Amino acid sequence: MDSAPIWVLAEPAEGTFTTTSLELLSHARGLSSEVAAITWGAGGALAAPAGEYGATTLYDVGDLGGALPGVPVAAAIAGLIERGGAPRAILIPSSYDGRDVAGRLSARLDRPVLTNATGLSDDGGLVTEHPVFGGSLLVRARFSAEGPGIVVVRAKSFSAEASGGAPASVVAAPPGELGTTNAAAIVAHHVEERTGPQLEEAAVVVSGGRGLGEAPAYSLIEELAGLLHGAAGASRAIVDAGWVPYSRQVGQTGKTVKPTVYIACGISGATQHMVGMKGSKNIVAVNKDPDAPIFQIADLGIVGDVHTVLPALIERLRAR
Amino acid sequence: MDIVVCVKQIPDPAAPQSFDGSNNLDRSGKLILDEADTYGVEMALQLVESTGGGEVSVVSMGSANDVSGVRSALAMGAARATVVSDESLRGSDALTTAKVLAAAIRRHPFDLVLAATESSDGYTGTMPVQLAELLSLPSVTFAKAVAIEGTTLRVQRQTELGYDEVTAPLPALVTLTAGVVEPRYASFKGIMAAKSKPIEVLSVADLGIGGPVGAAGAREAVVAIDAAEARQAGEKYVDEGDGAERIVAFLESIKVL
Numbered sequence: 029m030d031s032a033p034i035w036v037l038a039e040p041a042e043g044t045f046t047t048t049s050l051e052l053l054s055h056a057r058g059l060s061s062e063v064a065a066i067t068w069g070a071g072g073a074l075a076a077p078a079g080e081y082g083a084t085t086l087y088d089v090g091d092l093g094g095a096l097p098g099v100p101v102a103a104a105i106a107g108l109i110e111r112g113g114a115p116r117a118i119l120i121p122s123s124y125d126g127r128d129v130a131g132r133l134s135a136r137l138d139r140p141v142l143t144n145a146t147g148l149s150d151d152g153g154l155v156t157e158h159p160v161f162g163g164s165l166l167v168r169a170r171f172s173a174e175g176p177g178i179v180v181v182r183a184k185s186f187s188a189e190a191s192g193g194a195p196a197s198v199v200a201a202p203p204g205e206l207g208t209t210n211a212a213a214i215v216a217h218h219v220e221e222r223t224g225p226q227l228e229e230a231a232v233v234v235s236g237g238r239g240l241g242e243a244p245a246y247s248l249i250e251e252l253a254g255l256l257h258g259a260a261g262a263s264r265a266i267v268d269a270g271w272v273p274y275s276r277q278v279g280q281t282g283k284t285v286k287p288t289v290y291i292a293c294g295i296s297g298a299t300q301h302m303v304g305m306k307g308s309k310n311i312v313a314v315n316k317d318p319d320a321p322i323f324q325i326a327d328l329g330i331v332g333d334v335h336t337v338l339p340a341l342i343e344r345l346r347a348r
Numbered sequence: 349m350d351i352v353v354c355v356k357q358i359p360d361p362a363a364p365q366s367f368d369g370s371n372n373l374d375r376s377g378k379l380i381l382d383e384a385d386t387y388g389v390e391m392a393l394q395l396v397e398s399t400g401g402g403e404v405s406v407v408s409m410g411s412a413n414d415v416s417g418v419r420s421a422l423a424m425g426a427a428r429a430t431v432v433s434d435e436s437l438r439g440s441d442a443l444t445t446a447k448v449l450a451a452a453i454r455r456h457p458f459d460l461v462l463a464a465t466e467s468s469d470g471y472t473g474t475m476p477v478q479l480a481e482l483l484s485l486p487s488v489t490f491a492k493a494v495a496i497e498g499t500t501l502r503v504q505r506q507t508e509l510g511y512d513e514v515t516a517p518l519p520a521l522v523t524l525t526a527g528v529v530e531p532r533y534a535s536f537k538g539i540m541a542a543k544s545k546p547i548e549v550l551s552v553a554d555l556g557i558g559g560p561v562g563a564a565g566a567r568e569a570v571v572a573i574d575a576a577e578a579r580q581a582g583e584k585y586v587d588e589g590d591g592a593e594r595i596v597a598f599l600e601s602i603k604v605l
Contacts, residue, residue, distance in 0.1 A: 078584050096505075096514065098487065100479060124490050124506060131477025134443055140567040141442065143472045155571055166576045173567035180474070212486040212516040231602060256604065267527050268383065273492060274465070274506050274525035281471050281526075289604050291595075300361065300468070306579055310602050312595055314456075318586070325579040328598045332587025338469035340592035348605070 030060050030150065034177075036083070037101070037129055038065035039121060044077040047229060048121035050236070051190035052181055056081035056119060057191060059150055060299050064115070065196065066108075068092055068101055072091025075195040081188065086196035089203055099210040100203035105129075106136045108201050114176045117154055122182045131181045142169055146284070154179075162280075162299025163306050183228045184286045186309035229275065232258025233287045234268060235278055237301075239315060239334055240296020243271040246277040248338045249293060255345040261285065261305075263295045279304035287302070294334040297322030314338070349394040349402035353426065353452050354463040354476065355385040357410050357417035361468050370563065371570045372439050372555070374470055379410070381417035385466035386424070386531035387524045389414035391494060392462055393425045394529065399496050403427045407452050409437060409445055412549045423534035429545070430455075434552040439563030442470075446478035451555035453483065455605065460501070465490055480521040484573040487521040488514050492528050 033308055034056045038049040045053070045067070056063040064085040065078040072090035078086040089104040098195035099107050118133070120126045134141045138202065147157030156179055158167045171177035186280075197312065227233065234256065236249035246266070253260040261283075262276040278285055279301040295301060297313070297320055305311070306325055314325035323329040357379040359365065368374045404426045408418055412433035422429060424446040430452050437448065453461060461483070466473035481488035492511060493504040499518050504511045534542070534597055552561055559565060585594060599605040 047432040095489070096491075102481075124508075127473055128477055128487070128489055131474040132481050134474060135446060135478040135481035138443070140474070141474050142568055143442075143474055151571075159576060163576055164578075166574050167371075168570050168574075170571055171567055172437065172569040177568075184446040205377040207484075208517065209481070209484050212488050212514055212520070214505075214512045214514050217507070218504075218510045218513065222509065226508065258601075264526070267525075270527035270530065273417075274527070275508060281466050281468065281473075289599065289602060296536050299365075310598075311579075312598060314587075314591065315495055315594075318584075323584050324581050326584070327582035328594065329582065329584035330587050330594060331584060332591045337587055337591040337595075340589075341595055344596050345605075 030116065031062055032060060032061040033062040033064055034053065035066055035105070035115045035118045036079060037065045037120040037126055038067045039116065039123060039125060040067050040069045040074060044297040045074065046121060046123065046181045048123060048181070049189060050081050051186040052119045052121060053078070054189045055148065055186035059148070059154070060116065066101070066201065067103060068097060072198045075109050075198050078196040079193040080190045082191045083196045085239040086198045087201040088133055088198055089201050094213045095210050096128065096212045096214065098132045099124045099206055101129045102132035102136055103203040103206055104201045105133055107204055109137065109176070116175060118176050119148070120178060120180045120325050122180050127180060134178055139176060139178060140171060140173070141178040142171070142181060145179050145181045146185045150180060159303050182284045184284055185256065204240055224254060224257060226335070227259040227261055227278070228283055228285055230259035231288045232256040232291070233261050233278070233285050234258055234291045235261035235263065235295060236293050237263035237295030238265040240266070241335070245335070246271055248334070248342065251342055252291070252338060255342060258287070263298070263301050292322050292326070293338060295322055296320045297325070349395050349399040349460065350458045351396060351402065351404050352450060352458045352463060353385065353388040353392050353404065353406045353421070354461065354479070355389070355406045355408045355418065355421050356382045356467045357408060358467060358469040359465070363479060365537045367573065368592040370439060371573065375411070379414050379417050381420040381605060382464065382468050384466070384468050384526055385421070387526055387529055388462040389421045389424050389426055390529045390531040391524055394462070394497055397492065403524045405429065405456070407449055408432070408449050415547055418531045418547060419542045420534065422545045424532055425538060427545065429547045430550060431547060431604045432500045432550045432555065436552055436562045439566055440561055441566040441568060442475045443478055443518040446475050446482055446562050448552070448561070449555055450479055452550060459518045461485065463523050463603070465525055476521060476523045483545065484519070485519055486516040487520045488516055489523040491522050491524050494522055494524070
C-alpha cells in the first residue's frame with residue numbers, strides 16, 4: 029500500500045461526520061496507510077470518530093465564525109500544503125459545502141478537480157470512475173499532471189466501515205487572513221420540518237415526476253414515502269418547475285440514491301434521472317406510457333395512472 | 349446594478365449523447381441555451397428591475413459559429429453578450445473555463461455574477477466557485493432566493509435540512525438552483541430586438557491568458573470508457589385495478605413490508 033498520505037474532507041454532523049465523509053475515510057484506508065481528515069467547527073471533539081474510521085491525523089480548521097466553509101477550509105488546506113507538503117489526493121464529499129471547498133481549493137492551488145466520481149482505485153496511480161450518459165457508460169479517468177488531485181465523490185460510492193482505530197491526533201489548521209472573499213456569512217438556519225430518513229440514507233425512496241400533473245399531487249408521494257418509512261424524491265422536471273426544492277432531486281444533477289426499493293411515480297426515466305437511481309436494489313415504476321424508458325430497468329412495472337394507482341396503494345398500506 | 353450571467357450552449361439534452369474522437373462530448377449538432385441558465389437570466393432581469401436599473405449581460409465560452417443559444421438569453425432581455433471562442437479552447441476543463449470567463453468578466457465593471465449550480469451536459473459543478481476565487485469574490489452557492497438590500501446580498505441557501513439565510517457584500521457571485529424563478533418566454537419583440545443586440549466575440553489572445561488552455565491545459569485524462577453493467581427489465585403489467593395489489597405483493601416479497 030502507498031504511504032503517500034490521502035486527505036479526506038470530513039464534514040462535521042451532530043457529534044460525528046456526515047455519512048459520505050465516513051464512506052470516504054473508510055475507502056481511503058485501502059489506498060494509503062496514512063489517512064488524514066480535515067474538519068472544522070467541533071474540531072478536537074471528533075478525534076474519536078476520525079480515528080475509528082481510519083484517520084491517524086485530524087486537521088482542525090477551528091470555528092468558522094458563521095462563514096460558509098468553502099473559503100476558510102480551502103485556505104486552511106492550501107496552508108497545510110504550503111507548510112508541510114502535498115498529499116497524494118484530496119477526497120471531498122459531493123455535498124453543498126464539499127463542492128464549495130473543492131472549487132475554491134482547485135482555483136487556489138491551480139490544481140484540477142474530478143467531480144461526480146463513484147469509484148476510486150489504485151492502478152499504478154489513482155483512477156476515478158464516473159458514470160455518464162445515464163449510467164450506460166463508465167468513464168475511468170486519472171490526473172495527468174502534478175498533484176494533489178482533488179476528487180469530489182458522490183454519496184453511496186463506498187461503504188462506511190469502522191476500523192476501530194485509536195483517536196486521531198488533532199493538529200490545528202487555522203485558515204489565516206482571508207479578506208472579503210470570506211465575507212459570506214450565515215445569519216440564520218431554517219430547518220424545514222421533515223419526518224423520516226434523509227433521501228440518501230433511506231431504505232425506501234418514493235419519487236415523483238411530471239406525470240403527477242400538478243404540484244399539489246406531490247403530496248401523494250410524501251404520504252406514500254411516510255407510510256413506507258422512506259424518503260420522498262423528485263425528478264429534475266418537477267424541481268425545474270419549482271414544485272419541490274433542489275434537495276429532493278434524484279439524478280445526475282441531484283442526488284444518488286441506492287435504497288432497498290425505489291418507487292418511481294410518473295417518471296419517464298430520462299438518462300439524467302436514471303444515473304441517480306439505477307443502483308437501487310429493487311425498482312418499481314408506475315407510469316401511463318407503456319414505452320417509458322423507466323420500465324427497461326424496473327423489476328416491477330405498472331402501466332397505469334399514478335392518480336389511481338397511488339391512492340389505492342396508500343389505502344392498502346393504511347389498512348395494514 | 350450591473351449583473352453578469354454565465355451561460356452555456358449545450359447539445360439538446362433530449363437528443364442522444366455521444367463522445368467525439370477525442371473523448372469529448374460531441375457538440376457538432378445544434379446547440380441550445382442550457383435551461384439551467386435561464387433561471388440566472390430571469391433572476392438577473394428581476395434584480396435589475398427591482399433595484400432601479402442597470403444592465404444584464406451574458407458571458408459564455410464555446411463555439412461562436414452558432415450563437416442562437418446566447419441569442420435566446422438576449423431575447424429574454426439581456427442587453428449584450430460576450431462569447432469567448434477559440435479553437436484552442438476545445439477540451440478545456442472546468443478550471444480553464446473559469447480562467448477564461450474570469451478574464452472576460454474583468455473587462456467590464458459589475459456588481460453581481462450569477463451562474464447555474466451546474467451545466468446540464470458536463471455537470472461538473474465546480475466552475476462558478478473556481479470563478480469566484482479567481483475574481484476574489486465572496487460566493488453563495490445553491491441559492492433558492494436572492495434579494496439585494498443596498499450593497500448587501502441576501503440569499504436563501506439550500507441545505508440538507510432546509511435553508512440558511514446568508515448575507516454577503518457586493519460584488520459577489522451566486523449560483524442558482526433550478527426552479528427558483530419562472531423564466532419568461534421571449535416575446536416576439538424580444539426576439540426581434542435580440543437580432544441587433546451586440547455579441548462581442550473574443551479569442552484567447554484578446555483576453556491575454558497565459559499558459560496552455562483546451563485539451564493541452566487539461567490535467568485530467570480519460571483512461572477508458574466501458575459499457576456499464578446493464579439492469580434487466582423485470583415484469584410489467586397494465587393496471588386493471590390490481591396495480592396497487594401487485595406493488596404490495598412485491599414489497600412483501602423483498603421484505604420491505
